[in-house]
Amino acid sequence: MNYSLGIDIGGTNTNIGLTTEEGNVVAVETFKTKAFDKVEDYLDEITKRVVILCKKVEPKDTILGVGIGAPNGNYYNGTIEHAPNLQFNGIIELKKELEPRLKQEGFDLKVTVTNDANAAAMGEMIYGKAKFVKDFLMITLGTGLGSGIVVGGKLVYGSTGFAGEVGHTIVEPNGRQCNCGRNGCLERYCSATGIVITAKEKLEECAACSLLREYDENELTSKAIYECALKGDKIALECFDYTARILARGIANAAEVTSPRKVYLFGGLANSGELLINPLRKYLEEELYTVYRNTIEIEQSGLKEADAAILGAAALTFE
């Protein structure tokens, strides 16, 4: 039996899992990313926790490597570069710093880095629904919108290692202001953040009564909108419909580049299931150029949310 280490770096927590080839997470180490001011201390902590997990495995040459999924993770450079939601500025040399640290502890392991959406796409290929799917898009709907592009069974990294920023394609010229400094990016509409903006806009535009009006402005989350939609609230349902329509446009534009057979949705908002996916299927067919109609299936990811980020990262070691 072979093992891998999957590391999921988030703004709040860092989760490190020891995984088997079959996709079981057998042990996890978790700590607060935010607890560290200096990147060196943070890297030391990762090293310490990885070593704890590695010591559980005998013989140690059954450990294939360490995979890391991180915001703005770069596959070619083995780095995190200018991640807006981490307290460490600039470039973090994960691979260059972690490999020698681990070697010093007696574990000569290759460290592979990519962004979280790419890691999810790898996870989908190895442990999810995409085992036999050569061309697909992975769309992660969290605070933002991430994407992993798979062409011919391989993740697309592109010339920079940053390929797959579908969340920052422009779907509405002169549209909503995005954190990236431009206007009309897909993720400003289609993400947990985006649907809340939509709800606020709709509540302002019209005076119709809505369960959504019972929430304070800062209590109004994508989950609240989901729950109101389940109860049949008209404005909440309109929010999902609008999100689906704009998401269809963004997916269509990306699909017209690579012609995927499947689109997998993952993350918070994707858990709304048919409430989002049903209108999305309808709008996608409308938005697609003729030759692609009825060629693309949209499904919820087959990855279990709790383990997905760790398994996705661990899957990088199989490449």
Add this chain to the structure above:
Amino acid sequence: MNYSLGIDIGGTNTNIGLTTEEGNVVAVETFKTKAFDKVEDYLDEITKRVVILCKKVEPKDTILGVGIGAPNGNYYNGTIEHAPNLQFNGIIELKKELEPRLKQEGFDLKVTVTNDANAAAMGEMIYGKAKFVKDFLMITLGTGLGSGIVVGGKLVYGSTGFAGEVGHTIVEPNGRQCNCGRNGCLERYCSATGIVITAKEKLEECAACSLLREYDENELTSKAIYECALKGDKIALECFDYTARILARGIANAAEVTSPRKVYLFGGLANSGELLINPLRKYLEEELYTVYRNTIEIEQSGLKEADAAILGAAALTFE
């Protein structure tokens, strides 16, 4: 020395070239596509002309195969499917029909089909500027806007064989009506057809004098706009500026999917050179998501226009 046959199928002419591995077109057969009402007769004519060219080569096993670039050409199926500008409706089984015909004539050659923009991308990789470029976009600016997507040194065909329709990504929701039945497709703005629409709109919007007003409505071509722009005509220059701005948006959206290192422009409008490419470079940097800025170079194709379609098609036989 090895040889290939490259066939460029267009609405008006069909050009068949005998090419060398080095990229020289040593003999050409040309005939009118429109001269044939029945697809069988057309396929017989292609066969006859291919045989004429093949007989020039000794020994015949130095002929690698036949590559065909055609509108709506499908690589997987070896077909042309529902090409709007050909008189033959439905699906043309190029590979299935031509291979046995050629075999009967004593030439056991593999026939490979793809669309014209993909053929141009193959030509760029083998005979043009992209010999050492693994990730690039080929954009052909003719009557419409075609594109070939190269990732990791390979053409992207996607699950359908129709990948790479950047011309039909939506850049302006509720924008200009496209022949495909939708609104706001990139090619309605950025093509020989698109820039003429832009010119007519601008001439209607304002009363300023312009050299463009000297043309009859149906004489106003992209070439005329180019010539007026060269003479410093303000409105003609604005047309190029507007085309560049919208093209930048379309290229940015596609580049955010695959992160190319180069974008090559080919075809009629691309010959406007710096008049288009200079503003395009500027706008592309503005339109791109931060991580891609200063990572993408835009250049005119390195293929000679006269031979490009034949060489691109012939290059398919090297795959």
